[in-house]
Amino acid sequence: MSIPVGVLGATGTVGQRFIQLLETHPLFYVHAVGASERSSGKTYEEATNWKMTTPIPEKQRSLIVQECNPAYFEGCKIIFSGLDASVAGDVEMEFLLKDFVVFSNAKNHRMNPLVPLMVPLVNPDHFDIIPHQRKHFKLNKGFLVTNANCSTTGLVVALKALEDKFGPLAKINVVTMQAISGAGYPGVPSLDILGNVVPFISGEEEKIEIEVKKILSKLNNDQTGFVEDNEIRVSASCNRVPVIDGHTESVFVEFRDKRVTPEEAKQCFEGYSCEATQLKTFSAPQQSIIVLEQKDRPQPRLDLMLGNGNAVAVGRIRKCNIFDLKFTLLCHNTILGAAGSSIMNAEIAVARGIIN
Numbered sequence: 060m061s062i063p064v065g066v067l068g069a070t071g072t073v074g075q076r077f078i079q080l081l082e083t084h085p086l087f088y089v090h091a092v093g094a095s096e097r098s099s100g101k102t103y104e105e106a107t108n109w110k111m112t113t114p115i116p117e118k119q120r121s122l123i124v125q126e127c128n129p130a131y132f133e134g135c136k137i138i139f140s141g142l143d144a145s146v147a148g149d150v151e152m153e154f155l156l157k158d159f160v161v162f163s164n165a166k167n168h169r170m171n172p173l174v175p176l177m178v179p180l181v182n183p184d185h186f187d188i189i190p191h192q193r194k195h196f197k198l199n200k201g202f203l204v205t206n207a208n209c210s211t212t213g214l215v216v217a218l219k220a221l222e223d224k225f226g227p228l229a230k231i232n233v234v235t236m237q238a239i240s241g242a243g244y245p246g247v248p249s250l251d252i253l254g255n256v257v258p259f260i261s262g263e264e265e266k267i268e269i270e271v272k273k274i275l276s277k278l279n280n281d282q283t284g285f286v287e288d289n290e291i292r293v294s295a296s297c298n299r300v301p302v303i304d305g306h307t308e309s310v311f312v313e314f315r316d317k318r319v320t321p322e323e324a325k326q327c328f329e330g331y332s333c334e335a336t337q338l339k340t341f342s343a344p345q346q347s348i349i350v351l352e353q354k355d356r357p358q359p360r361l362d363l364m365l366g367n368g369n370a371v372a373v374g375r376i377r378k379c380n381i382f383d384l385k386f387t388l389l390c391h392n393t394i395l396g397a398a399g400s401s402i403m404n405a406e407i408a409v410a411r412g413i414i415n
Contacts, residue, residue: 062409063090065135067127067150070094070107072243073141073164076398078103082116085341086409087402089119090135093127100124110244129157136414139401140164143243151203158201160414162401166262169205169270172284176273178207179403180333180347180371180395181219184278186413191283200415204408206400207274208266210235210297210306213390215274216371220331220348221312221324221384222275230313230382231293233267238302238359241392247299257299267295290315305359306392311382321376324384325350328373340406342399344370357389368394369403 064081068074069092081089093099098106104120125131127150132138138154140147140163147165154161168174173192175185189202207215214233222228237260239247251257271293276285300307319327328348335343344366350373351357357372365372368391379385390396408414 062087062136062414063134064088064137064139065091065093065132066139066141067093068141068143069103069124070098071141071143072110072240073393073397075107075109075111076393077139077141077402078116078119079111079113080394080398080402084402086406087137089122091125091132092119092122093125093131096126098124099126108244129154129159132159136160137162137405139398139405141398155196155198155201155203158198160201160405160408161203162405163203163205164397164401165205166208166266168203169207170273175204176207176270177204177400177404178212178215178274179335179343179400179407180216182274183334183404183407183411185285186408186411187278187282188284189413202413204404206397206404207270208263209241209390209392209396210237210263210308211267211270211274212396212400213306213371213388214267214308214310215271216347216390217310217328217373217386217388218271218312219275220327221314221319223331224327225314225317225319225323227288227315228291228312229315231271231291232311232382233293233295234309235263235295235297236300236302236307237263237297238304238306238392239299240304241306241396242299252299252301255301258296260297260299263297264295267297268293302359304391304393305363306390306396307357307359308388308390309385310388311379311385313382319383321378321384324376324386328376335403335407338407338410340403340410342367342369342403342406346370348373350374350376357387359389362389363391369399371395
């Protein structure tokens with residue numbers, strides 16, 4: 060079985076990562092690509108300032124870039140959206156209402172109470188709201204699922220493991236060191252970032268602080284909405300650093316009912332297993348969280364591609380004098396933190412029979 064997919068925003072940073080990751084995918088193939096009006100009508104190779112470290116896949120070079128209109132994507136069963144938030148909201152909704160399956164990277168629909176905010180290593184059970192979503196929008200086969208923010212993604216994988224093992228969380232403080240690829244291309248000006256750290260990323264801290272709660276939420280009994288744990292308190296401080304790929308985060312956690320030792324946390328991370336791995340989907344890492352014992356790890360240069368970029372690296376697990384635990388994690392911001400999550404979410408949906 061091979062499923063035709065379309066990629067919206069295909070010429071951008073996330074769109075290019077979709078094209079790269081889908082090149083050898085055994086289940087999905089790129090049937091159509093979409094971008095802005097200035098790119099439409101050109102071949103993908105002509106329209107794209109390609110920035111991946113592998114060549115443009117041969118099969119996509121000659122694809123004609125279309126406008127992001129459902130009429131041009133009728134042969135696609137799945138739409139992967141790498142659109143910028145400035146246009147994503149309306150475009151993605153237009154595709155949804157035309158009964159497409161849409162996996163979005165944009166922020167626009169993340170907090171919609173009908174839409175799963177899904178990290179594939181954490182909460183595929185939120186797919187259970189899809190029948191209600193379809194009923195609300197009068198859909199037959201389509202639905203909409205969003206990714207989390209790239210800096211939220213790695214964080215919630217670690218938090219989910221801890222919450223499942225030790226019970227509810229009370230407080231989370233996270234300080235991020237975020238790669239420049241998270242800003243897209245051309246991104247942060249070189250004079251701002253070379254030899255420097257920028258201690259502000261617009262909207263980023265707010266995204267983390269609200270997204271964590273929705274991702275860790277439970278579906279209500281009739282599977283029509285998400286019930287958040289309002290006792291969890293999340294505080295984030297976000298920084299842009301001169302690294303190309305890979306978001307590194309210093310995390311501090313306090314539990315509500317139990318004191319957890321660093322050794323217990325280490326065993327918890329190593330033992331954590333997610334549905335994608337259990338289903339043996341193509342992109343799922345063999346181990347969701349990889350614990351590194353070296354005192355100076357994880358590092359983006361050394362550990363970014365663990366699990367082919369779909370695993371979270373954790374190290375420096377230790378006792379905290381203010382919270383219960385502190386540790387450092389690393390997540391690939393454009394694979395697991397963006398395009399890779401959408402692809403793995405789609406793989407899970409196929410395995411669950413939600414996509415025929």
